[in-house]
Amino acid sequence: MIVDRLEFIDSDFKQHTAMANSHDTAIQVAIMDNINANIVCELGAGTGNWSGVVSKNLQNKNTRFVLVENFSQAEMYKDIGFPQDIQELQQNMSQFGTNFDIITSSLEALPELSEKVDVVRIDCDGPGDHYKDFTEWLLRNGSDRLVIFADDIRPNVRPDRLFMLHELVRRGDLEFLWGGYEEAAWCRPGAVDKIALVKDIQETYDHYFDFIHHAYHDNFFDSTMSYIVTRPKWIIHAPGL
Ligand SMILES: C[S@@+](CC[C@H](N)C(=O)[O-])C[C@H]1O[C@@H](n2cnc3c(N)ncnc32)[C@H](O)[C@@H]1O
Numbered sequence: 001m002i003v004d005r006l007e008f009i010d011s012d013f014k015q016h017t018a019m020a021n022s023h024d025t026a027i028q029v030a031i032m033d034n035i036n037a038n039i040v041c042e043l044g045a046g047t048g049n050w051s052g053v054v055s056k057n058l059q060n061k062n063t064r065f066v067l068v069e070n071f072s073q074a075e076m077y078k079d080i081g082f083p084q085d086i087q088e089l090q091q092n093m094s095q096f097g098t099n100f101d102i103i104t105s106s107l108e109a110l111p112e113l114s115e116k117v118d119v120v121r122i123d124c125d126g127p128g129d130h131y132k133d134f135t136e137w138l139l140r141n142g143s144d145r146l147v148i149f150a151d152d153i154r155p156n157v158r159p160d161r162l163f164m165l166h167e168l169v170r171r172g173d174l175e176f177l178w179g180g181y182e183e184a185a186w187c188r189p190g191a192v193d194k195i196a197l198v199k200d201i202q203e204t205y206d207h208y209f210d211f212i213h214h215a216y217h218d219n220f221f222d223s224t225m226s227y228i229v230t231r232p233k234w235i236i237h238a239p240g241l
Pocket of ligand 1: 049
C-alpha cells in the first residue's frame with residue numbers, strides 16, 4: 001500500500017529546487033516505501049534538496065540520509081543557490097528535519113560506509129575509467145535489498161551510467177527494476193516484488209502509464225526479465241511532443 005505523494009512532492013520542489021522532477025521522484029518514493037528503506041545515499045547531493053524532499057515524503061520518518069558531495073560544481077551552480085561548503089549544505093538540510101550525514105569525498109575515493117545502505121542515487125560525474133572499483137563499492141556497501149537510482153539516463157545525457165549498471169545485470173548482481181522519464185532503478189535480484197509494486201503504482205497513480213515489459217534482448221537482459229516503466233501522461237499531451 002503506497003500513498004499518492006505527487007502533489008506534496010511537486011509543491012516541495014517549488015520551495016526547494018532540485019535537479020529532479022516530481023513525477024520520477026514520486027515513483028522513487030513508492031519504491032523506497034516498498035522496500036522500507038532505512039538508509040539512503042545520494043551521490044552528488046548538491047543542495048541536498050532531493051534528499052530533504054524525499055525524507056519528508058517517505059512513510060518511514062526515521063530513514064537516514066548519507067549525502068556525498070565534493071563541491072566541485074559549487075562555483076558553477078552558485079547563482080542557483082548551491083552550497084559552497086559543508087557548513088552551507090548542513091544549513092540547507094536543517095530546514096527538513098532530516099537525519100543525515102555528509103561525506104565530502106569524491107565518487108572516485110569513497111570510504112567504506114559504517115552501515116549498509118538500502119538506496120543509492122547516482123547524480124554526479126565520475127568515476128570514468130575507474131567505474132569497476134565504484135560498482136564493487138556499490139555492491140559491498142549496499143544492503144540485501146539494495147536499490148540503485150541513476151539520474152539523467154537518457155541516451156543523449158548519461159548513457160554511461162546505464163551501461164555501467166547493465167554490466168552488473170549481465171553478471172547477475174543486479175536486475176533492471178524501473179525506467180522513468182529521466183531516472184531509472186536497478187535492484188538486487190529478487191529484492192523487489194515487481195508485480196506488487198506495479199499494482200500499487202497503478203492503483204495509486206492514475207496520472208501515469210505503467211507497464212511491466214518482458215525483455216527479449218538476450219545480449220542486454222536475461223530474456224525472462226521483466227521491468228516497470230512509467231511515463232507521466234503530460235509527456236504525450238505536451239505541445240510539440
Ligand atoms: C547535478 S548536481 C546534483 C544535483 C542534486 N543531486 C539534485 O538533485 O539537485 C551534481 C553534484 O555532484 C557534485 N559532484 C560532481 N562530481 C562529483 C564527484 N566525483 N564526487 C562527488 N560529488 C561530485 C557536484 O559538486 C554537484 O553538486
